[in-house]
Amino acid sequence: MAAPERFAASRYWERPFYRPLRALATSCVIGALATDAAYTLTANYIWVDFSDWLLFDAAALGVLALIVGLVELVARRRHSILGPPAISAVLDIVILALVIVNNLVHSDDGWTSVVPFGIALSGLTALVLILSEWSQRTTRAPVYVEGVA
Amino acid sequence: MPKLSTLAPFAALLLVSTSAFAFDVKDQIGPDPVLPAIHQYLLPPMHLSKVVGWKPGEKPEVAPGLKVEAFATGLQHPRSLYVLPNGDVLVVESKGPDVQPIQRPKDFIMSVVEKWVAGGGGAGESNRITLLRDAKGEGKPELRRTFLTNLHSPFGVALIGSDLYVANTDSLVRYPYKEGDEQITDSGQEVLKLPGGPIDHHWTKSLVASPDGKLLYVGVGSNSNIVENGIQAEDNRAAIWEVDPQTKRWRLFATGLRNPNGLCFEPQTKALWTVVNERDELGPNLVPDYMTSVKDGGFYGWPYSYYGQHLDPRVMPQRPDLVEKAIIPDYALSSHVAPLGMTFDTADSLPARYKGGAFVGEHGSWNRAEFNGYKVVFVPFKDGKPIDTAQDVVTGFLDAKGEARGRPVGVALDKTGALLIADDVGNTVWRVTASQQQSQAETPAEGKAAAEPAPTPPKTP
Numbered sequence: 001m002a003a004p005e006r007f008a009a010s011r012y013w014e015r016p017f018y019r020p021l022r023a024l025a026t027s028c029v030i031g032a033l034a035t036d037a038a039y040t041l042t043a044n045y046i047w048v049d050f051s052d053w054l055l056f057d058a059a060a061l062g063v064l065a066l067i068v069g070l071v072e073l074v075a076r077r078r079h080s081i082l083g084p085p086a087i088s089a090v091l092d093i094v095i096l097a098l099v100i101v102n103n104l105v106h107s108d109d110g111w112t113s114v115v116p117f118g119i120a121l122s123g124l125t126a127l128v129l130i131l132s133e134w135s136q137r138t139t140r141a142p143v144y145v146e147g148v149a
Numbered sequence: 150m151p152k153l154s155t156l157a158p159f160a161a162l163l164l165v166s167t168s169a170f171a172f173d174v175k176d177q178i179g180p181d182p183v184l185p186a187i188h189q190y191l192l193p194p195m196h197l198s199k200v201v202g203w204k205p206g207e208k209p210e211v212a213p214g215l216k217v218e219a220f221a222t223g224l225q226h227p228r229s230l231y232v233l234p235n236g237d238v239l240v241v242e243s244k245g246p247d248v249q250p251i252q253r254p255k256d257f258i259m260s261v262v263e264k265w266v267a268g269g270g271g272a273g274e275s276n277r278i279t280l281l282r283d284a285k286g287e288g289k290p291e292l293r294r295t296f297l298t299n300l301h302s303p304f305g306v307a308l309i310g311s312d313l314y315v316a317n318t319d320s321l322v323r324y325p326y327k328e329g330d331e332q333i334t335d336s337g338q339e340v341l342k343l344p345g346g347p348i349d350h351h352w353t354k355s356l357v358a359s360p361d362g363k364l365l366y367v368g369v370g371s372n373s374n375i376v377e378n379g380i381q382a383e384d385n386r387a388a389i390w391e392v393d394p395q396t397k398r399w400r401l402f403a404t405g406l407r408n409p410n411g412l413c414f415e416p417q418t419k420a421l422w423t424v425v426n427e428r429d430e431l432g433p434n435l436v437p438d439y440m441t442s443v444k445d446g447g448f449y450g451w452p453y454s455y456y457g458q459h460l461d462p463r464v465m466p467q468r469p470d471l472v473e474k475a476i477i478p479d480y481a482l483s484s485h486v487a488p489l490g491m492t493f494d495t496a497d498s499l500p501a502r503y504k505g506g507a508f509v510g511e512h513g514s515w516n517r518a519e520f521n522g523y524k525v526v527f528v529p530f531k532d533g534k535p536i537d538t539a540q541d542v543v544t545g546f547l548d549a550k551g552e553a554r555g556r557p558v559g560v561a562l563d564k565t566g567a568l569l570i571a572d573d574v575g576n577t578v579w580r581v582t583a584s585q586q587q588s589q590a591e592t593p594a595e596g597k598a599a600a601e602p603a604p605t606p607p608k609t610p
Binding site: 053056105 | 189192252253255373374375379462466
């Protein structure tokens with residue numbers, strides 16, 4: 001086994017800009033679930049406006065993260081012999097798809113833009129997000145070897 | 150993959166809502182419209198007609214027995230018309246207040262799409278009233294003058310004696326007027342504030358004076374499609390106000406009318422009538438726009454229900470106490486046609502079949518794949534009630550490619566009894582007359598001395 005100390009240090013496949021963008025996008029997802037819940041409980045429409053913007057931001061940041069992630073994947077492929085954990089990459093794309101669909105559901109007017117499908121999608125997205133995080137913690141980290149092409 | 154299977158119903162929803170149903174629009178014209186099930190969209194259809202304007206020599210098509218000519222061109226977004234007692238025509242040129250804040254991403258996206266296609270209406274100075282004088286009644290105004298300026302998205306005009314009232318989007322203003330005036334320089338006196346900004350979704354304030362000249366009725370549209378700006382934004386909106394201009398006292402005459410326009414009095418029963426733009430985004434054939442007589446204290450459903458007790462699931466909390474007494478409107482015009490103007494044929498110069506019925510200007514749809522409206526229709530009346538199905542009177546506002554040469558808004562009868570139509574994106578006022586009356590054109594229509602060659606039925610009271 002080569003360079004075991006590096007193995008420990010590179011827990012994630014390294015994509016320095018993808019990770020923080022993804023973190024911003026996912027925090028908006030959790031925020032939208034909270035504001036959807038607030039609207040469901042209060043029927044005060046201001047919460048829908050918050051949800052709409054949070055989901056809009058989540059989609060915009062998510063798309064940006066996807067583009068940056070792909071660029072990083074290509075640009076840094078020389079440095080890795082394994083890509084990102086396949087399952088978490090798939091789950092991230094599922095999350096982005098759910099967020100985009102949820103934007104459309106939330107673009108309806110009134111109560112039915114949130115209840116039942118809007119908040120259900122927000123909840124489902126949060127669930128997939130948890131799965132994605134969990135999958136990255138349990139997937140064996142990739143071997144990170146410099147100079148292998 | 151549980152995620153994908155959860156998406157399936159949404160995908161199905163999208164397919165269902167965008168597929169064209171074999172639905173006959175005519176089933177929604179009349180007193181008892183067919184109301185299909187609600188379809189909420191994943192992606193609401195935005196199908197606006199690109200504005201191309203009228204090329205030289207082009208004009209709308211008219212029903213048999215009629216002819217149409219441009220009465221005035223080169224206007225700046227003419228929205229409504231008012232004919233003064235001496236026959237002078239006031240053209241209200243008006244643009245929306247453009248104040249609606251971007252409250253959510255959808256507002257931003259829709260405003261971009263609307264600006265792209267809807268545009269039109271000329272780039273010059275609007276929000277004014279232009280006077281057209283056609284003393285001979287030939288359809289060729291010999292005088293055209295800017296009558297009144299410094300208005301704020303005006304729409305309705307009404308004259309009571311020597312008081313000319315103008316309904317701006319945010320105020321009702323009184324100006325002194327005497328017969329023959331070609332211009333008003335007085336700055337006017339504000340009678341009342343009307344619900345305007347900061348959100349001003351349905352901004353047109355329709356206006357009519359009661360037949361006895363004592364009261365004014367003002368149409369005040371809702372501040373949203375279906376309360377998505379919060380119920381607080383709807384205070385005193387989606388209603389017809391009754392105003393006593395002398396004491397400035399006002400009250401809500403009728404409520405639950407999402408966007409009431411074309412206020413006028415039915416000539417036989419003297420009842421107040423209005424055309425109403427109903428709600429969007431429940432499907433291509435929901436909810437039919439309508440015309441209705443307006444009952445004092447009546448509630449017509451918006452936002453809680455439509456056509457009586459059909460609940461709108463988008464409104465929470467609901468108000469069963471109000472829904473219970475929601476009045477079913479008199480006559481449906483079919484969905485998304487956007488009626489913005491109405492006038493009754495009280496004169497004798499158009500073919501007799503039009504006598505006593507109502508002309509309605511349908512601005513045209515955006516919220517359905519297939520265009521609906523974009524024409525002026527006629528609804529026959531008998532004993533103060535609409536009968537039969539509506540007939541097309543003026544069409545051809547859309548060209549063969551579905552692009553808009555113009556869109557009709559306000560309608561009025563001029564002093565000779567011809568039908569005038571304000572065409573906002575075509576920047577034109579059209580004048581419709583009976584085609585067999587060419588010989589009558591020489592007749593001086595100036596009034597008292599005018600000898601009518603054709604035998605005409607006596608005016609009904």
